[in-house]
Every structure is written in C-alpha cells, then in structure tokens.
Amino acid sequence: MNHFEMGQGKIRMANIFKCPINLKLCIARFICALIFICSSVETQAQTTTKGTEFWFGFMENLTLSFNGPPNFYLLISADEATSGKIIQPRTGLEIPFIIAAETAIKLDIPSAIYYKSGSDVFSDFGFQVVSEKAIEVKAVHNRLYFSDASIVYPISMMGTNYHVLTTADFQGQNPSAFLIVASEDNTKIQITPTVLTLAVKPPGKTYEINLSRGETYQVQGNGDLSGTVIKSSDHKKIAVFCGARQAFVGANGCNSVGADNHLYEEILPDAYAGKTFVFVPMALRGGDPITIMAIEDGTNFTLTGGPITLNAGGHMSFTLYTSQWIQSDKPIFVAQYCKSLTCGTGSDGQIGDPSIFYLQPTEFYAEKAGFYAPDLFARHFVNISCPKKSLNSIKLDNASISPKFSQVNGNSDFYAASIEVNEGPHQIKSDSGFLGYAYGLDFYNAYTYGLGFKTNRVDEALAFKFKVFPNPVGDQLTLSYPLPQGYQQNITYQLYDAVGRKLLDRAVIMDYSQQEIRIDMEPFAPAFYFLNIISGENSASQSFKILKPKRSME
Incomplete structure (x- = not known):
C-alpha cells in the first residue's frame, strides 16, 4: 500500500515506490501524492x-x-x-x-x-x-x-x-x-x-x-x-x-x-x-x-x-x-x-x-x-x-x-x-x-x-519549518530551515526523481547564521522531483518541478 504517515510535526513515507506494472499510472499517482504535501512542513529537533x-x-x-x-x-x-x-x-x-x-x-x-x-x-x-x-x-x-x-x-x-x-x-x-x-x-x-x-x-x-x-x-x-x-x-x-x-x-x-x-x-x-x-x-x-x-x-x-x-x-x-x-x-x-x-x-x-x-x-x-x-x-x-x-x-x-x-x-x-x-x-x-x-x-x-x-521538547513558538522554493524551479532550488538562535542541526537532503532513483544525498550543518541552502538544478532535466529532508529522527518531503532544460541539453 502506498501512503504517507503524518503526525506530531513529522511526515514519513512508507512503501512509496511499490508501483503497479503501468509505470505512467505509478508516476501520476506519485505526483498527486507529492502535491498533497504542503509547501512548509514542521518538525522538531532535540x-x-x-x-x-x-x-x-x-x-x-x-x-x-x-x-x-x-x-x-x-x-x-x-x-x-x-x-x-x-x-x-x-x-x-x-x-x-x-x-x-x-x-x-x-x-x-x-x-x-x-x-x-x-x-x-x-x-x-x-x-x-x-x-x-x-x-x-x-x-x-x-x-x-x-x-x-x-x-x-x-x-x-x-x-x-x-x-x-x-x-x-x-x-x-x-x-x-x-x-x-x-x-x-x-x-x-x-x-x-x-x-x-x-x-x-x-x-x-x-x-x-x-x-x-x-x-x-x-x-x-x-x-x-x-x-x-x-x-x-x-x-x-x-x-x-x-x-x-x-x-x-x-x-x-x-x-x-x-x-x-x-x-x-x-x-x-x-x-x-x-x-x-x-x-x-x-x-x-x-x-x-x-x-x-x-x-x-x-x-x-x-x-x-x-x-x-x-x-x-x-x-x-x-x-x-x-x-x-x-x-x-x-x-x-x-x-x-x-x-x-x-x-x-x-x-x-x-x-x-x-x-x-x-x-x-x-x-x-x-x-x-x-x-x-x-x-x-x-x-x-x-x-x-x-x-x-x-x-x-x-x-x-x-x-x-x-x-x-x-x-x-x-x-x-x-x-x-x-x-x-x-x-x-x-x-x-x-x-x-x-x-x-x-x-x-x-x-x-x-x-x-x-x-x-x-x-525532544521545544517552545511551540519556535517550532521549525522547512520551506522549499521556488516551485516550479529554474536552475536553483532553495531549502530554508529557520533555526532559532542557539540551535545547530545536522540536516541531510536527498533528491529523487519520479520513479524513486536517488540523484543527490548530501549532509550539511545549519544554524542561526546559515538558514538557507541553495541547490544547483542545472544538471537535471525538466520533470517532477522531490526533496527528502532528514533532521534527527524526523523526515519531510517536498515535491517540485524543474522547468529549465539540463545543462547538457543546451
């Protein structure tokens, strides 16, 4: 069964890539599920x-x-x-x-x-x-x-x-x-x-x-x-x-x-x-x-x-x-x-x-x-x-x-x-x-x-929110994670295409002074993708669409 698990400030994906034989139908369902995810997701750090x-x-x-x-x-x-x-x-x-x-x-x-x-x-x-x-x-x-x-x-x-x-x-x-x-x-x-x-x-x-x-x-x-x-x-x-x-x-x-x-x-x-x-x-x-x-x-x-x-x-x-x-x-x-x-x-x-x-x-x-x-x-x-x-x-x-x-x-x-x-x-x-x-x-x-x-408790007024923008994207995608002053968090972001192939897997450290990461999208062809963001035990995913052709096609 394909489904998203959501609760208490976290979104987890389970068995998302179990597709029927009809690949086009699988991709369509996958994109619909990704669009369902809101553009800003809350998670909490330790x-x-x-x-x-x-x-x-x-x-x-x-x-x-x-x-x-x-x-x-x-x-x-x-x-x-x-x-x-x-x-x-x-x-x-x-x-x-x-x-x-x-x-x-x-x-x-x-x-x-x-x-x-x-x-x-x-x-x-x-x-x-x-x-x-x-x-x-x-x-x-x-x-x-x-x-x-x-x-x-x-x-x-x-x-x-x-x-x-x-x-x-x-x-x-x-x-x-x-x-x-x-x-x-x-x-x-x-x-x-x-x-x-x-x-x-x-x-x-x-x-x-x-x-x-x-x-x-x-x-x-x-x-x-x-x-x-x-x-x-x-x-x-x-x-x-x-x-x-x-x-x-x-x-x-x-x-x-x-x-x-x-x-x-x-x-x-x-x-x-x-x-x-x-x-x-x-x-x-x-x-x-x-x-x-x-x-x-x-x-x-x-x-x-x-x-x-x-x-x-x-x-x-x-x-x-x-x-x-x-x-x-x-x-x-x-x-x-x-x-x-x-x-x-x-x-x-x-x-x-x-x-x-x-x-x-x-x-x-x-x-x-x-x-x-x-x-x-x-x-x-x-x-x-x-x-x-x-x-x-x-x-x-x-x-x-x-x-x-x-x-x-x-x-x-x-x-x-x-x-x-x-x-x-x-x-x-x-x-x-x-x-x-x-x-x-x-x-x-x-x-x-x-x-x-x-x-794992934090002040509710300081709940963390991931944002991924713009969407659709041209040659650069921005991941925003506005951590409050005094916080430092290890973040892993993973880029997948619509059939579940991992294209990027990178770890970074974010804090109050560095609240945004810019990800180069030029190597990737126009299509739907999703970004999986991991912070401690929490994970969240955001879909987006690339409009600009990849660099090798220009």
Whole structure:
C-alpha cells in the first residue's frame, strides 16, 4: 500500500515506490501524492542543556554589611576540549577559559558585586558565556552561610513565557525574588506579579519593562512571588532566575530562628513543564519540602493519595521523606528545597540550610553528565533517578553504582539513589538515561543544582519549518530551515526523481547564521522531483518541478 504517515510535526513515507506494472499510472499517482504535501512542513529537533551560548545573572543576597564579601564562580563541564569566555556586554568585562575533554572545572569571576539591591531595579550585570564547542554551565553565588547555585540553560532552551516558582520566607522577614536577563536589545517584557512588590507594583496588574542585551531586572516581594507571569514579546528570549534574597524554609511547623539562606535557581519556560516526576530526598536532612505549581487551569496531580486540583499559577507545598512518584494530567513544575538547618531531623542535623532546585520531567534524560563539587562545603552528594532498564549500565566515575539504587514509591519501573561524592570533578554515564541533582551541605549553608539533560521538547513558538522554493524551479532550488538562535542541526537532503532513483544525498550543518541552502538544478532535466529532508529522527518531503532544460541539453 502506498501512503504517507503524518503526525506530531513529522511526515514519513512508507512503501512509496511499490508501483503497479503501468509505470505512467505509478508516476501520476506519485505526483498527486507529492502535491498533497504542503509547501512548509514542521518538525522538531532535540534540545539539550549543552550549548555554546548562555545568559545568566546573580540576585541580591544578604545585606553586604554582614558575613564578608560574596564570591562568584562558574562550574563548566565539556565532552570535548574547547575554549570560550565569559562576557558582560554592558561593562566590557571578559574572562577567557580553556577546558579539557570529559572534565569539569571551577572558573572564578573577579571579585566585585554583580547585582543591585532592591526591587524593580535594572542593572548592567547580565553575563553571557560563549564557547567554541558545546559545554554545560552552572553558576555559584557563594557567601559565608549564604550560598546557592544554579544550572544555567543555553539560549536554545531559553524562552518567552514563564511562571515564577519560589517560596516565601517562613518567618516573613525577607523577600522572595526573581531576576530577568535579556539576550537581545529592545526586549519588551510583561510582568504580572502575584504579591505586592517592594516597589509597590500591585498583584494582578500587568506592567511592562524594556531591557537591552545583557541588562537585568530584579523584582522582590514580601510573601511568595510564585505564580507570577512573565512574557517576552517578539519571540525575544530571556532567562529567568527565581529564589529569595534570603529565606527560612521549614517543614511540618518547624519555625526555628537564625537558619535562613539565599535561594537561587534558573527556571525553564512554560513549554518545558511536565506531567511525571521522581522526588528523591536529600541525604542527612530527614525529608524535604516541595512545591507543585500548575500552569493551566483544572490541573489534577497525585502524590500518595487522591488527586488535588490547581489552576494556572496555583501552587501547593508538601514535605516528603522517601522517594516518590509525582503525576499530573496537565503540565506542572516541581521545586524541591533543602530546609533550614534547625529543622533537620536526619543523621547529621548540623549541616545544611535552605536551597532550591527544580525537578525535571521523567521524559527528560541524560546519557552522560559531568559536574563539579566545589570546595568550602563539608559534604557533597548527587541524587539520581532512572528507569529500571538503566540500572545495569549506570556508572559514577566509571564505577558501577547500581547496588545503591532502590525502587521509587509509586512506580516500580523507576529507581533512585543518593550518593556521597568527594570535592572535584565527576561524571555519570548510562546507556538508557537518568536524571541527577548535585548538592553540598555545610554548617548553616548549602548549594543545589540540576545536572544536564536532553529532550525532544521545544517552545511551540519556535517550532521549525522547512520551506522549499521556488516551485516550479529554474536552475536553483532553495531549502530554508529557520533555526532559532542557539540551535545547530545536522540536516541531510536527498533528491529523487519520479520513479524513486536517488540523484543527490548530501549532509550539511545549519544554524542561526546559515538558514538557507541553495541547490544547483542545472544538471537535471525538466520533470517532477522531490526533496527528502532528514533532521534527527524526523523526515519531510517536498515535491517540485524543474522547468529549465539540463545543462547538457543546451
């Protein structure tokens, strides 16, 4: 049977060349089928936390009068040896770096204060990281007793639509916060806060700001800014970091004094919210608080009991003590927190303090992830979750760790482990995928950050479209593949004649700077042809007609 398979942004051809004896009838049917295909087809590429361009900034921490000056640094990992630099476009600061293959490094940023104090404040302190080959980046804001860290997403995973997810200070003394970093000039952003900001922007009222490339904007509010909506216009990408200047994070009524910390983590755009997650408790802490936030009305999720319903921006907090499967019927975000030291009930209640990181949906996965456990913290750990099929191949620093895993409560197909590691670089590998989170604990201090991963998910506003033109064509055919900034994709294009003979088969690399390929048609006779385009697991075909005689006939 001759047919096209179409669905979820891809078109596949199956058995298209099984022709009847009458060749003319076969060709006629073939051409009719090709004409049925639209001139622009959508497909999606894989995105990953590895990249060659990143944007980030730092948020206000504890008042500078206390606990000495802050220090800032990046943790960078790479599969291939490469070089790059940290750039602050609006100040001119540049810091070069070199990294060897399959390792991770700590890169110090020169001592200075890289944030403004207060709410609704603009600064020139946005950072860009660029590299020759793909890397992964984490940012660390370190201060005596007031530290945290964040994964930094490449520009390919930045977006235009966000919901803030953070937490209120349990003692009500310090503000929650978020920070926006612009990657382009004239970036217009609409913000709808959920609580009164410290600069008296009222809840529920949308206001607009305009940011230039490398500029940041910080918002603080007494209470919980979770659910705040942030939207960027004209498809201009922004990075959003959530947390708190400092916050006490309790659990089950614990409200002891003197155990707050800085919270800092980059959140993904709404397009990356998920429906299934694995919670893994942090070591030594005796259970962790989590917050679940919906981005759509009528969202139903389950933990251990019956379903709970939330509307868009709504959120609910729990404390979990063992691994747990989390499931929702609509996309949600899940934040996990390290609670205040004075609320710890684990085997070592004298280390740890508030910190925040976001769980990633189980459809995301990594086959390899490098990370670095920085100095100045007493103990370091990594939490790992994976499907059962990954257990036989999962390794940490080339040593098997499968005996350390146990089944996740609520889903027997997933397993989880919490493993202590030494200071320095580390690498996790698995043939079948995993997700991980690194963290460190110290006396009244902690850091957490998510490890890298990849996914087939992209922002719907950035769905890719192939275009083939003109049609009919003379001596040159143009293939257009408008990739967003930060993407690079391997493309194979194949030219067939009407009876299925392959005439061309070429591979190219396309990116934001090269969005069109011109294909010479002069060697081919006037007739109907089709171009098959392959991008990862996706393929698409486009028919066209050549009008001009081939060169040898002229």
